[in-house]
Amino acid sequence: MGITKTEFFSERQNKIAMMAKAIAHPARIAIIEYLLSVDTCICGDIVNKLPLAQPTISQHLKELKNAGIIKGRIEGTAICYCINKAALGTLQKYFEAITNKMTKKEGGCC
Amino acid sequence: MGITKTEFFSERQNKIAMMAKAIAHPARIAIIEYLLSVDTCICGDIVNKLPLAQPTISQHLKELKNAGIIKGRIEGTAICYCINKAALGTLQKYFEAITNKMTKKEGGCC
DNA sequence: ACTAATTATCGTAATATTGCAATATAACAA
DNA sequence: TTGTTATATTGCAATATTACGATAATTAGT
Numbered sequence: 001m002g003i004t005k006t007e008f009f010s011e012r013q014n015k016i017a018m019m020a021k022a023i024a025h026p027a028r029i030a031i032i033e034y035l036l037s038v039d040t041c042i043c044g045d046i047v048n049k050l051p052l053a054q055p056t057i058s059q060h061l062k063e064l065k066n067a068g069i070i071k072g073r074i075e076g077t078a079i080c081y082c083i084n085k086a087a088l089g090t091l092q093k094y095f096e097a098i099t100n101k102m103t104k105k106e107g108g109c110c
Numbered sequence: 111m112g113i114t115k116t117e118f119f120s121e122r123q124n125k126i127a128m129m130a131k132a133i134a135h136p137a138r139i140a141i142i143e144y145l146l147s148v149d150t151c152i153c154g155d156i157v158n159k160l161p162l163a164q165p166t167i168s169q170h171l172k173e174l175k176n177a178g179i180i181k182g183r184i185e186g187t188a189i190c191y192c193i194n195k196a197a198l199g200t201l202q203k204y205f206e207a208i209t210n211k212m213t214k215k216e217g218g219c220c
Numbered sequence: 221a222c223t224a225a226t227t228a229t230c231g232t233a234a235t236a237t238t239g240c241a242a243t244a245t246a247a248c249a250a
Numbered sequence: 251t252t253g254t255t256a257t258a259t260t261g262c263a264a265t266a267t268t269a270c271g272a273t274a275a276t277t278a279g280t
Contacts, residue, residue: 003238003265008161009136013143019134024131025268026119033123036211047226051118056269058228063267077226077277085212092205099202101146102195113235113268135238157256164278166239173237187247187256 019091023066027052028060035070035083046081129201132177137162138170145180145193156191 005012023029026052031061034049046061064070068087073080079095116124133139137160144159156171157164171191174180178197183190 004135004137005162005239009140013136013139016113016136017139020130020139024127024134025114026116026123026127027268028122029115029127029130030119032208035184036208037214052115052268053270054227055229055271059268062228074276077224079227083212085209088205088208088212092202092209095202095205098142098146098198099195100155102193102198105146115269137238163240164257165241169238172258179260184246187254193254 008067009038016091016094019067019069019087022064022069023091025060027057028069031057031060031064032069032083032088126201126204129177129179129197132174132179133201135170137167138174138179141167141170141174142179142198143195145191 003013009017023032030050031046034046047057050057052060061070061072065081068084080093093094119127133142140160141156144156157167160167162170171180171182175182176189178194179190181194
């Protein structure tokens with residue numbers, strides 16, 4: 001069917017999955033890393049930094065924005081994109097909790 | 111096209127994206143959380159715990175395994191699945207590094 | 221008003237993902 | 251061997267994703 005049965009899972013599980021999905025593309029990883037690398041967040045030059053056409057990047061930015069990973073603000077003729085610290089913080093805390101749980105568990109069997 | 115241009119991105123970026131993709135589904139989040147919740151990792155009952163058909167779960171397990179997120183070991187007639195601590199550790203460190211970089215940066219503009 | 225610069229949207233083609241019924245495979249037990 | 255249990259694979263339909271050319275929309279400068 002190609003359609004995810006989100007209604008069978010918890011809101012939290014869906015949220016984490018959604019954010020992970022937003023990150024689950026090398027171009028979007030590259031966008032995030034570029035946003036982290038620049039001091040200012042007037043970021044009209046992402047298009048020149050990535051080997052993809054402008055509509056494609058615009059689409060990736062839209063997905064990152066929909067997932068809450070980045071925020072955008074109109075800045076004259078350009079758009080200022082920057083990272084939403086809260087969203088990435090949520091992911092970070094999630095994985096931290098997982099690794100904490102893992103270290104408490106002994107070995108397992110594999 | 112539906113085809114990701116992996117060759118334009120770094121190996122590290124592709125790897126992170128691949129692992130994120132493996133996690134980017136609520137059923138797979140649920141599988142991971144179930145594996146974390148049980149003490150033993152003889153996990154033949156995942157099928158009963160999730161509201162999806164057996165072939166669907168088998169497929170999700172396969173994807174998690176391909177991405178290195180879980181490991182499987184044959185245990186008689188059942189299969190013992192458990193989490194690959196190293197893989198989740200990689201993700202955890204990645205997000206930790208990102209949040210570290212973020213806290214060092216001042217405000218931004220959004 | 222005209223032009224240039226920047227970003228978004230539309231349309232479309234190629235490919236990937238999701239889910240399941242049906243079936244296959246594998247290991248054990250009687 | 252036959253049956254049972256557990257998991258994998260196949261095949262398919264429905265839908266989603268990725269990418270880009272063409273085009274639109276917006277804003278700034280002249």
